[in-house]
Amino acid sequence: MHAIEFQEFGGPAVLHVAQVPVPEPGRGEVSVDVAYAGVNFADVLARADGYRVPALPFRPGLEVSGRIRAVGPGVEGLRPGQEVAALTSHGGYAEVAVAPAATVFALPEGISLRTAATLPTVLPTAQGLVHQVGRLRAGETVLVQSAAGGVGTVAGQLARLAGASAVYGVVSRPEKAGEALKHGYDEVFVGDGFTEDVRRATGGRGVDLALDPVGGDTFRRSLDSLARFGRLVAFGNAGGAAPWQIGQPELNPRGLSVGGFSILALAQDDPEALRALAAESFGFAARGEVELPVTAEFPLDRAAEAHRLLAGRATTGKLLLRVAGE
Template sequence: MRAVEFQEYGDPEVLRVVTAEIPEPGPGQVTIDAVYAGVNFADLKARAEGYRVASLPYRPGLEVSGRIRAVGHGVEGLRPGQEVAALVGGGAYAEVVVAGTATVFPLPEGLDLRTAATLPTVLPTAHALLHEVGRLRAGETVLVHGAAGGIGTVAGQLARAADAGAVYGVVSSAAKAEHALKHGYDEVFLAGTFADDVRRATSGRGVDLVLDPVGGDTLRRGLDTLAVFGRLVSFGNASGAEPWQVGQPELSAQGRSVGGFSVLALAQSAPEALRSLAERAFRTVTDGIVSLPVTAEFPLRDAAEAHRLMGGRTSTGKLLLRIAD
C-alpha cells in the first residue's frame, strides 16, 4: 500500500510517499480502507517539531474516513465494508489505517465519506469548547480565535445555534474575515487589535467566553477581554510560546476561570466520554445545524502541498487528502 511518512523533521519537503505492508488489526482494532484523511495543524507540528512523535519514521494524520477492511479479535458492533470515520493517534496518511474501536464512529445515514473526514477532530472539539468545557448559555457573548479555520468555522455556527448573544471572531487577514462572517460570526477582528475591538464592541463589558488555540501573549490579552465571571478555554499553543501559568491573582477579583481541552488527550484518558461527545456533535451535521466546507482537496501524493497551504496561514475551512475514489 501507499503511505506518506517523514524520516526527519523539517519543511513539507520531508514528506515522502512510501510503499508499506498492509497492516492487520490487533485485538480491539479494525483496519480501514481509507478514502479521505483530514489535514490538521497538529500534523504540521508533528512534521516540523516532532509534536506527539514517539519515533521516526513517522506517518502523520489524525482523522480518516473509509470502509472497514478487517476487524480484530473481540471487536463487536463493527463489520467489514461498514462506512466509518475514525480518530487515530497518527497514521491516517495511508491507504490502510489501523484504528482502535473506541474512536471509530459508524456513519449515520445521510453522512457521506468526504464530509465525515472533516469531523473526527474538529466537530467534537468545537462542541466541547462551547458546551462541555465553556458551558455557554443563551444570551452570552463568545470570542473565537482562528475563526476561519476548521474549528473556528464550526464554533461560530454552534454558538449561533445555541442562541449566543453575540459571536465575535479573530483572524489574521481580511480575506479570512470574509469567510468567518459567512459562518455564524457577527463581527470579526484582526489578531493585532482584537482586545481593543472587543472592548469597543461590548461597550467595555467584555465577553463571557473566549476560545483560544494560540496561547502566549494572545492568551494573556484574551483574559483581559473577559467579562465578570467570564471563562477562557485553551485548546492549543499555536504560538509556540512557553506555557503561561495563570492563578488566583489573575482570576479571583472578577470570578474568571480558565479551562483546557484536547480531543487527543480525551481519546486516551476517557474514550467513552469522547464517543458520547462525538455522537452529540455529529448530530449537528446530520440535523443541518453545522456545515464545514472543504476548501481544498489534494491527492495523497501531494500531502506536502496541503501542508504548504495550511502552513502559509492563508487557508480557510477544512483541507483533505483524497486517498481513494
C-alpha cells in the first residue's frame, strides 16, 4: 500500500510516498481502509521537531475516516465494512491505518466520510475545552485564540450553543477574520493587541473564559484578558515558546484559574472518557447544530503541500488528505 513517511526531521520536503506492507490489527485493534485523513498541527511538529515520534522512519497522521477492513482479537461491537472515524497514535497518512478499538467510532447517521475525518480531534477537543475543563456557564464571555482554525471555528459555535453572552476570537491575519465571524463569534481581533481589544469590548471587565493553543506571549496576554475569577485553558504550544509557568503572584490577586487539555493524552490515559466525550460532541454534528468547515483537501501524495500551508499559518478551518475518498 502507499503511505507517507519521513526518515529525518525537517521541512515539508522530507515527506515522501513509500510502498509499505498493509498493517494487520493486533489484539484490541482495528484496521481501516482510509477514505480521508485529517491534517493537524501535531503532524507538523512531528515532522519538524520529533513531537511524539518514538523512532524513524515515521508515518504521521492522527485521525482518519473510512471503512473497517479487519478487526483484531478481542474487539467487540465493530465489524468489517462499517463506516468509522478513528483516532490513531500515528500512521493515518496511508491507504490503511490501524487504531485501538477504543478510539474507533461508528459514524452517526448522516455524517459523510469527508466530514467524519474532522471528528476525532476537533469536536471532542472543543467540547472538552468549553465544558469539561472550561466549565462555561450561560451568560459568560469567551475568548478563543486561533479562532479561524479547525478547533477554533467549532469552539466558537459550542460556546454560543452553551449560552455565552459574547464570544470573541483572535486571528493572526486580517483575511482570517471573516471566516471566524461565520462560526459564532461576535467580534474578531487581529494580532497581538487583543488584550486592549478585549477590555474595550467588555467595558474594561475582561472575559470569563479564554482558550489558548498558542502559548508563550499569547498565553500571557490571554491571562491578562481575563475578568476577576476568570479561567484560562491551554491546549497547545503552537508558537513553539518555552513551556509556560504560572504561580500565585499572577493568579491570586484576581482569583484566576489555569487549566490544560490534550485530546492525545486523554486517548492514551483514559480512552473511555474520550469515548464519552466523542459520543456527546458528535451529536452536535449529526443534528446539524455545528458546522465542521473543511477548507482544503489534497491527494495523499501532496501531503507536503498541506504541511506548508499549515506551518505557514495561511489556513482556516480543517485540511484533509483524500485517500480513497467517499
